[in-house]
Amino acid sequence: MATIQKVKRRSDFAYRVLIRQAGMKPVTKTFNTKRSAVQFVNSIESDRNKLLAYTQSKSQTVFSIIIDEYLKKEYKGSRLNDERVKLNFWIEALGDKPIIDITSTDINEALSTLPAQFKNATINRYVAAISVVFSYACREYGLHINPVRKIPSLPENN
Numbered sequence: 001m002a003t004i005q006k007v008k009r010r011s012d013f014a015y016r017v018l019i020r021q022a023g024m025k026p027v028t029k030t031f032n033t034k035r036s037a038v039q040f041v042n043s044i045e046s047d048r049n050k051l052l053a054y055t056q057s058k059s060q061t062v063f064s065i066i067i068d069e070y071l072k073k074e075y076k077g078s079r080l081n082d083e084r085v086k087l088n089f090w091i092e093a094l095g096d097k098p099i100i101d102i103t104s105t106d107i108n109e110a111l112s113t114l115p116a117q118f119k120n121a122t123i124n125r126y127v128a129a130i131s132v133v134f135s136y137a138c139r140e141y142g143l144h145i146n147p148v149r150k151i152p153s154l155p156e157n158n
Contacts, residue, residue: 002041064095086129120154
């Protein structure tokens with residue numbers, strides 16, 4: 001449910017959008033014009049409706065199932081066992097969560113559990129492995145955001 005509030009500033013007015021929906025964080029944003037606020041509300045509401053219409057059944061798919069599908073259908077590399085080792089780490093860390101509920105924070109917490117002797121390059125390979133799975137989920141499951149894109153790569157000494 002979206003509401004647009006007219007807020008008095010020192011010399012003019014602003015329009016604050018507040019979007020609330022059960023089970024999701026509220027979204028707030030302030031605009032200079034009411035037209036911009038209405039356009040924002042329409043874009044968010046349409047995206048949410050599209051998400052519910054197209055991915056409602058798929059949105060609750062567990063992450064481990066998506067990894068298995070990715071390895072069977074999509075992976076084209078020559079080192080399947082290496083990729084499977086990296087993805088098994090992610091299955092242990094995040095495997096029982098629905099794909100839509102996994103955030104950058106979850107991924108960072110899982111990365112912190114990797115052994116301390118791992119070099120930055122190895123950690124970057126683990127991040128790359130999960131990023132490809134999320135890209136696959138974006139294509140096949142209608143996921144809108146790849147949370148791994150928000151995680152910066154670590155510097156490598158090559």
